[in-house]
Amino acid sequence: MSIVQLLLSGWVLVAAMMAALWLLQRARRDAGIVDVGWAAGLGLLAVLYAVAGGGDPLRRALVAVMAGGWSLRLAWHLIADRIVGKPEDGRYRTLRARWGDRAQARFFVFFQAQAVLDVVLSLPFLLAMQGSVALGAAGVAGVAVWVVAVLGEALADAQLARFRADPANRGTTCRTGLWRVARHPNYFFEWVHWWSYVLLAAGSPGWWVALVGPALMLYFLLKVTGVPATEAQALASRGDDYREYQRTTSAFVPWFAKRRETGDRVPGSGRRE
Helix, strand or coil: CCCHHHHHHHHHHHHHHHHHHHHHHHHCCCCHHHHHHHHHHHHHHHHHHHHHHCCCCHHHHHHHHHHHHHHHHHHHHHHHHHHHCCCCCCHHHHHHHHHHHHHHHHHHHHHHHHHHHHHCHHHHHHHCCCCCCCHHHHHHHHHHHHHHHHHHHHHHHHHHHHHHCCHHCCCCCCHHHHCCCCCCCHHHHHHHHHHHCCCCCCCCCCCHHHHHHHHHHHHHHHCCCHHHHHHHHHHHHHHHHHHHHHHHHCCCCCCCCCCCCCECCCCCCEECC
């Protein structure tokens, strides 16, 4: 298949999956399944490109395993963390209430928009598959970045899940592990992950188009569906505790905690620094 045919075929595949998931959310009244679909769709596209696309077979297989592995881990985490036995994510409850009688029609458009976004974000996979057989220094660096990013994101997710599993932590903010040095370490490592495909694509024709991956993800994470929506929900549910966390902790890039003023009370500790 040509690149255009691959992209169109991929869009049809993911759009059909999103339509099915929209029907599922209509029955369950839980639009959080769209996040699972977004993650799974990217893995499906990587596999499609590896099977039906061009380029060296070993390189295609490598990229498919990388993108598919990241996709599978994230989709499974989202199912366990937000879907099975959980109420609808607060972000989608807010949208459902805001949209009222038009909620289902707007959710359908929203779900289909994720299919289009998946296709755009899959461009780095295609370009990474077009490189030469030998990985070279940039390719090896790309694989290393992928390993660090996926492990970092998995660790951040596991630390947060462990914190939330303790009833004593209800209504408070996780400040352990990676969450001590960033408010959204999982988002940070997810963004870093996209740079692995840029490095793998380096040297192939039009490789710079692969920059659409990290660029778009940074925009959505910082300005649209990531940090803004998550923090609005956190402020609504945790109030002053989360405001203190915002004041003392880097939002995105892991960094040293900001110093508190003398006499400030440490949330949840009952003591003063």
